[in-house]
Amino acid sequence: MRSQSNSARQRLIQAALELFTAQGVSGTTTRxxxxxxxxxEVTLFRHFGNKHGLLLAVxxxxxxxxxxxxxxxxxxxxxxNVYQALKxxxxxxxxxxxxxxxxxxxxxxxxxxxxxxxRRALGRGLTEANRYVAEYLATVIEQGHLNTYLPAEKLAxxxxxxxxxxxxxxxxxxxxxxxxxxxxxxxxLVQLFLQGAMSPVVEASQYSSSLVVIDSSIREVADLPAxxxxxxxxxxxxxxxxxxxxxxxLFAAGLSVLEVVGLQRSHQFYDTQGxxxxxxxxxxxxxxxxNQWIMGNRYGSYTNNPLTKWLKSRKDNQSAMFIHESGEPxxxxxxxxxxxxxxxxLLTPEGQxxxxxxxxxxxxxxxxxxxxxxENLSILTGCDRTQLQPYAKRAREKAALEQATRLDQKPG
Numbered sequence: 001m002r003s004q005s006n007s008a009r010q011r012l013i014q015a016a017l018e019l020f021t022a023q024g025v026s027g028t029t030t031r032x033x034x035x036x037x038x039x040x041e042v043t044l045f046r047h048f049g050n051k052h053g054l055l056l057a058v059x060x061x062x063x064x065x066x067x068x069x070x071x072x073x074x075x076x077x078x079x080x081n082v083y084q085a086l087k088x089x090x091x092x093x094x095x096x097x098x099x100x101x102x103x104x105x106x107x108x109x110x111x112x113x114x115x116x117x118x119r120r121a122l123g124r125g126l127t128e129a130n131r132y133v134a135e136y137l138a139t140v141i142e143q144g145h146l147n148t149y150l151p152a153e154k155l156a157x158x159x160x161x162x163x164x165x166x167x168x169x170x171x172x173x174x175x176x177x178x179x180x181x182x183x184x185x186x187x188x189l190v191q192l193f194l195q196g197a198m199s200p201v202v203e204a205s206q207y208s209s210s211l212v213v214i215d216s217s218i219r220e221v222a223d224l225p226a227x228x229x230x231x232x233x234x235x236x237x238x239x240x241x242x243x244x245x246x247x248x249x250l251f252a253a254g255l256s257v258l259e260v261v262g263l264q265r266s267h268q269f270y271d272t273q274g275x276x277x278x279x280x281x282x283x284x285x286x287x288x289x290x291n292q293w294i295m296g297n298r299y300g301s302y303t304n305n306p307l308t309k310w311l312k313s314r315k316d317n318q319s320a321m322f323i324h325e326s327g328e329p330x331x332x333x334x335x336x337x338x339x340x341x342x343x344x345x346l347l348t349p350e351g352q353x354x355x356x357x358x359x360x361x362x363x364x365x366x367x368x369x370x371x372x373x374x375e376n377l378s379i380l381t382g383c384d385r386t387q388l389q390p391y392a393k394r395a396r397e398k399a400a401l402e403q404a405t406r407l408d409q410k411p412g
Contacts (some may be wrong), residue, residue, distance in 0.1 A: 008037070016058050030050070086159075092239065094167065159189075187392075191389065200403075221361050232247060233248065233294070234252065236248075241309060242323075243341075243342065246322055248294075249277075252290045252299065252363070253322060254360050254381065257335050261331060263320050265320070267280075267321065270302050273302065274302050275289065276288065276289055289380075290305070336356060364377065365394050365395050367380075
């Protein structure tokens with residue numbers, strides 16, 4: 001009998017959740033719930049008293065918050081990537097809410113009609129979610145030696161409050177300009193916590209210097225304008241097929257000089273769909289595309305471009321992709337010498353000689369401008385999202401400038 005009773009109770013809770021989700025709490029009757037659960041209405045009243053009592057059980061016994069919280073805590077032991085764990089939790093939480101938009105609208109919009117015990121149930125559900133998130137944040141703070149301005153419980157409350165607020169706004173309004181889209185909201189939410197509410201502990205004597213480092217890292221993102229990029233490539237072309245190929249790889253694949261030095265002839269492959277390079281790293285290899293389009297100009301095709309022409313022209317047995325006149329693999333300092341030859345007499349808009357590191361910065365900003373997500377850029381570069389934030393900021397600045405320029409070209 002107890003088993004049958006529990007079965008009826010669970011069927012009623014599941015039926016209520018489905019109906020509340022589909023048509024709201026007010027639009028759902030106890031008769032509809034009983035019929036869907038295949039029990040009589042008296043059984044519903046015996047278990048829950050009334051519809052609001054059933055709603056109370058739905059809110060208290062739903063495993064959504066608990067499952068999400070436990071998933072987050074499991075990532076903290078040992079602590080993994082803090083950014084990714086928070087992003088995953090936030091994304092999964094929103095996904096869970098997005099599966100039941102009518103239920104969220106109903107619970108929020110009709111809350112003033114519910115008895116006090118139902119409002120307390122919602123509060124207990126949020127508190128349960130906070131407990132798991134706070135447990136995770138406390139672990140991260142302790143093991144990551146982070147400095148916080150609020151205790152973990154308060155940080156968890158803010159995080160879940162913002163997620164619920166996002167869901168309420170998205171489910172109840174349209175055409176707002178609070179954020180570009182879901183990804184934009186999540187990105188800014190996580191960055192707010194990592195850079196605003198949580199930060200590495202810094203000794204007082206190191207405080208001023210750490211600020212300089214942060215500001216410096218932002219200023220270092222200085223992508224080159226298209227006209228200057230094309231000038232550099234043309235000057236490299238005049239110096240020979242290898243120079244042209246080397247400059248092409250720097251601007252078309254976004255590699256550092258050290259990564260270019262490590263390239264072997266066998267590390268490149270292509271087909272009719274794309275041209276790729278394999279970059280050695282600590283975990284093996286990562287692949288990056290070699291773009292045929294650079295800053296609006298096309299430099300050959302996937303199978304016929306400055307790099308493929310250089311490799312096809314090779315008559316030596318050296319395995320390195322780029323070689324010195326001596327026949328040995330080209331070193332970082334030797335690549336730097338070639339860079340200075342290509343850029344001789346050229347200046348950036350700031351009046352400075354172009355630096356070779358700006359090739360990589362230019363490629364990263366261009367990829368974001370062309371629509372690549374920060375997640376995919378992270379995969380291609382091997383950098384985490386925090387390191388790529390200055391590039392995202394620069395890409396947004398350029399997009400704003402381009403939009404303003406286009407608007408200015410149209411009569412009012």
